[in-house]
Amino acid sequence: MLRRLETSSETPDTSMNHPPKVWLITGISRGLGLELARAVLAKGDLVIGTARSGKTPLPPETGRLHVLPLDLTVPAKARKIVEIAHSIHGRLDVVVNNAGYGLLGAIEECSPEEFARLFDVNFFGPLHLIQAVLPILREQRSGHIVNLSSIAGVAPGAGSGLYAASKFALEGMSQVLAQEVKPLGIKVTVVEPGVFRTDFLDPTSIHNASSVIPDYASTSGKTIAYLDQLAGKQQGDPVKAAEAIIRVVESPEPPLQLLLGSDALNRAQARFDERAEEIKQWHSVTTGTDLPASA
Numbered sequence: 001m002l003r004r005l006e007t008s009s010e011t012p013d014t015s016m017n018h019p020p021k022v023w024l025i026t027g028i029s030r031g032l033g034l035e036l037a038r039a040v041l042a043k044g045d046l047v048i049g050t051a052r053s054g055k056t057p058l059p060p061e062t063g064r065l066h067v068l069p070l071d072l073t074v075p076a077k078a079r080k081i082v083e084i085a086h087s088i089h090g091r092l093d094v095v096v097n098n099a100g101y102g103l104l105g106a107i108e109e110c111s112p113e114e115f116a117r118l119f120d121v122n123f124f125g126p127l128h129l130i131q132a133v134l135p136i137l138r139e140q141r142s143g144h145i146v147n148l149s150s151i152a153g154v155a156p157g158a159g160s161g162l163y164a165a166s167k168f169a170l171e172g173m174s175q176v177l178a179q180e181v182k183p184l185g186i187k188v189t190v191v192e193p194g195v196f197r198t199d200f201l202d203p204t205s206i207h208n209a210s211s212v213i214p215d216y217a218s219t220s221g222k223t224i225a226y227l228d229q230l231a232g233k234q235q236g237d238p239v240k241a242a243e244a245i246i247r248v249v250e251s252p253e254p255p256l257q258l259l260l261g262s263d264a265l266n267r268a269q270a271r272f273d274e275r276a277e278e279i280k281q282w283h284s285v286t287t288g289t290d291l292p293a294s295a
């Protein structure tokens with residue numbers, strides 16, 4: 001099962017003055033996971049990556065890169081992967097739940113099979129992995145869990161409701177996890193990318209709901225058409241996303257949530273402003289439900 005890559009063709013950055021960190025990254029076959037694994041290896045750290053095929057295009061590295069096969073459609077398999085990953089170097093320092101995919105379609109259009117699979121890969125897989133890794137990180141009294149969410153997990157739009165729901169679940173769980181593990185020396189960061197030029201919008205990754213209801217043409221249908229023509233033209237650079245994630249992991253005070261890309265920033269800001277305005281407008285109704293102080 002374990003594929004150890006034997007020869008080296010990349011020169012690590014040996015200028016670092018700390019021992020190499022051990023990273024466990026899911027989904028290093030392509031996209032953001034691949035670029036992150038590449039950048040982590042280039043700076044001299046160790047990578048244990050997962051890929052459905054057990055393969056990655058990365059050049060072989062003497063003992064510094066291990067690739068394990070993992071398909072998150074059976075999310076509990078993530079537990080076994082943690083056990084194998086931990087046995088390789090005897091520690092895990094950074095755990096990145098990166099593997100995931102998008103499901104497009106109006107909420108009514110997505111079938112139970114489609115949304116169950118989506119949640120297995122985008123939420124239950126990471127949850128199993130996190131639960132399996134926590135005893136190791138607690139024992140170490142150190143570690144950083146990085147979960148790849150999305151701008152859809154902050155400011156969702158029509159046509160991405162269930163994808164957004166899977167990322168909101170990841171966001172909510174991560175926010176609480178951060179509070180629970182902080183006293184134990186463990187950090188948690190949720191990364192919220194906008195559109196990045198990976199295979200994410202390619203038919204090999206993105207899934208469209210199998211049923212199409214004409215009534216949703218002007219909402220969900222419009223988003224799907226927009227994203228379809230955006231494939232291959234996204235403004236986000238996956239290499240820079242990888243650099244940003246490394247910067248966060250190296251920071252003594254990493255953020256709980258990190259937006260990536262100016263499109264993500266603009267969408268999030270618009271959503272926060274809308275929410276602030278709505279809170280202001282409905283303030284008296286919100287506070288009007290309290291029992292009197294004397295009750």
Ligand SMILES: NC(=O)c1ccc[n+]([C@@H]2O[C@H](COP(=O)([O-])OP(=O)(O)OC[C@H]3O[C@@H](n4cnc5c(N)ncnc54)[C@H](OP(=O)(O)O)[C@@H]3O)[C@@H](O)[C@H]2O)c1
Nearest residue numbers: 027029031032052071072099100150195196198199200205
């Ligand atoms: N790129 C964007 O615009 C964007 C925006 C917001 C959030 N994100 C998030 O960023 C993460 C990485 O996406 P990406 O842009 O790098 O997309 P990508 O290029 O499509 O890569 C997705 C990765 O996830 C893996 N994966 C998919 N289904 C899997 C499954 N059932 N089991 C295990 N691995 C699976 C893929 O493996 P295979 O090669 O085997 O398919 C691949 O390694 C995802 O969580 C995504 O939701 C991306």
